[in-house]
Amino acid sequence: MNSAHWHPGSPITGSGPDGWAEGAFANPVIPGFHPDPSVCRVGDDYYLACSSFEYFPGVPIFHSRDLAHWAQIGNALDRPSQLTLPIETPSSAGVYAPTLRHHDGRFWLITTNVAPGGGNMLFTATDPAGPWSDPVRLPDVGGIDPDLAWDEQGRCWCTVAGISQVRIDPDTGQTIGEPRGLWSGKAGVQAPEAPHLYRIGEFWYLMIAEGGTERGHAVSIARGPAPDGPFEPHPDNPILTHRGTNHPIQNTGHADLVQAPDGSWWMVLLGVRPRGGTPGWHVLGRETFLTPLTWADGWPVVAPVETVMAAPAWPSCPVAVPEIRDDFDHDRLAPQWVSVRSRPDELWSLTDRPGWLTLRARGACLDDPDVMFVGRRQQHHSCRVRTLLDPAAGRGGLAVRLDEAHHYELEVGDSQVRVLARTSSLRSTVATKAVPDGPVRLRIDVLASSPDRWDPRKEPDTIRFGIESDDGTLELLAELDGRYLSTEVAGGFTGRVIGVYAAAGTVGFDWFDYEPTE
Known part of the structure; x- marks a missing residue:
């Protein structure tokens, strides 16, 4: 299970063709919804x-x-x-x-x-x-x-x-x-x-x-x-x-x-990376950043927080962007997985069907505060998320969640795949497609908007939903504007969490794959 060994802060924002210069690090050091950092x-x-x-x-x-x-x-x-x-x-x-x-x-x-x-x-x-x-x-x-x-x-x-x-x-x-x-x-x-x-x-x-x-x-x-x-x-x-x-x-x-062993001083802090037009939408939540400080006349002097910063005593940041995959073949979930409010033992299992994550429904959809959802924080502006879902005698899917009133889903059940959207008081079925009974490969692509296209109303990103074939080809079902899953639209203090859920009966997930694509 590679996710158990993944370093969330490495790499963070990508790099040039030769990687970062020797003795540099990239901000944020812990990307995605990781606010209010405290360090010792x-x-x-x-x-x-x-x-x-x-x-x-x-x-x-x-x-x-x-x-x-x-x-x-x-x-x-x-x-x-x-x-x-x-x-x-x-x-x-x-x-x-x-x-x-x-x-x-x-x-x-x-x-x-x-x-x-x-x-x-x-x-x-x-x-x-x-x-x-x-x-x-x-x-x-x-x-x-x-x-x-x-x-x-x-x-x-x-x-x-x-x-x-x-x-x-x-x-x-x-x-x-x-x-x-x-x-x-x-x-x-x-x-x-x-x-x-x-x-x-x-x-x-x-x-x-x-x-x-x-x-x-x-x-x-x-x-x-x-x-x-x-x-x-x-x-x-x-x-x-x-x-x-x-x-x-x-x-x-x-x-x-915090003070390092060499006597240098450092500050960890939260910040956001807004994207798109005005007012700018941040979708990953408040992230953890790092910046050095010095002292003058008994007061700290803090460096502005840059996306790439110098750290002379440190090696350069890695360039490779690893794929993060969980095959659900361990006896417990990796610590990156979170659920909404609670995760009762009777509603999930890694042993009922070895090598699968089994979820049993509680709430009927992501509108419900007790929905059975297991997700991980979105940590990159562009990423690809996939899972193999077996609806069995139930209904469930793959979702991008900000809160109960702001979420998108790719849901399977009753021999159909549906793209669902909830934005504030509006809930709609965006697309449907009939599928044979049995496991279905679901895929969500999050594509950050291009910085080259200027428009004051430009979306921060686009979210694509589809069914993936065995050879990796995507059958696109829908494409939605990502601004509606942002803090500037929804309010609050969190960021996007992408994961799997059960909405009726029992559903199984053979694997979950999160791949940064930026």
Whole structure:
């Protein structure tokens, strides 16, 4: 199962004919819907966590040795005892903004479950690949985007969006004292959030995001003599933003800092890559980017985030774009696979039909919040996705999902293949074709729009749906505009997830193949 060994960040955006120059890396380092990155280093190893919102399992965990190439090693919240997302949890709710830290021989992860019965929760592990503990709940810590920091006396400080702070006992979840407000960024600027607190040299630094997670997103910082301040803002805040520019990377913010063994400093952050005309549509979600920083007069100086950046001590990025295929021949799903809100054991199997993924329907279609869906994040602007589906006595298919109200499907059942589209309040059958009973090879091609064709209304991409023959020939059934599966149209905080689903009865999938084509 190649997907279990695939490094999502390698390669990322493609390259020229000779590859990147020696000592360069490509952004984003973790492409696709991987927002709100938090990073820590232990020896020569880096670990990174991201938000997962309404998807289960939650909080993907990545490992790297150079900050540029990352491999997913697990999901921190992979058991119902750790993460419950009731059916009434809206899309783009769920798990927000984890902070990942290593302290006193353990990994610590704090996050917010924005769902009924959720709240702020703290988890620990000795191995970041898992298993992680059941949650220690923090009932008296309000807000989202919680951060953890320990001072020299071993006291633990929790800072949340707003920006407010309280001391906690991380072993019990009890608060110590009352929450108090801290520096909250520039007066009048919206959404002070994503706080991270660091002791660096003689100062404590409080770094936040502000301006909202859209085009106005920015990173600002302040410093003070103690973890609770008082904090003096950087005179030239924000220290990083791409707002008001025509840079191909936008919405830059929600950052975290890490120091490499050679003493250099780096920032991981989220950003998006809008495509098409105006206002620009980003379809992959908010992605994880990397940029270096230096220090001057006790303040960080952050480099603009480019698609290709220099890293003199590192080897060049790979050029080859591997095909990512899962033949479903292992005893568990690779960590890249996620489901919507839950994945009950009785609704899926890798053993009922060895070498196949078997799904049993729950919801009747992707409009339903409890649909049985197993997917992976779309990570390239152009890609080809294929599967061999046996509808057996059921109905199911291959889908591109943004949320319940924005998704496209290639569905098989009742001796027919159908192309279905849901865009906001409209649901339509776009195309149908009769097929013989038995397995059918389904294919979806996502084609990024050409940068050479200027049109203010130009779509970010086109999505093609068809049936593939054994020799790879595509019988095209429909072609749809990709802008309707974008955040600018649908709203929310997520990105596209492409996968398989069951809508009635039981269906089987022999393999799933995701191939970047850009």
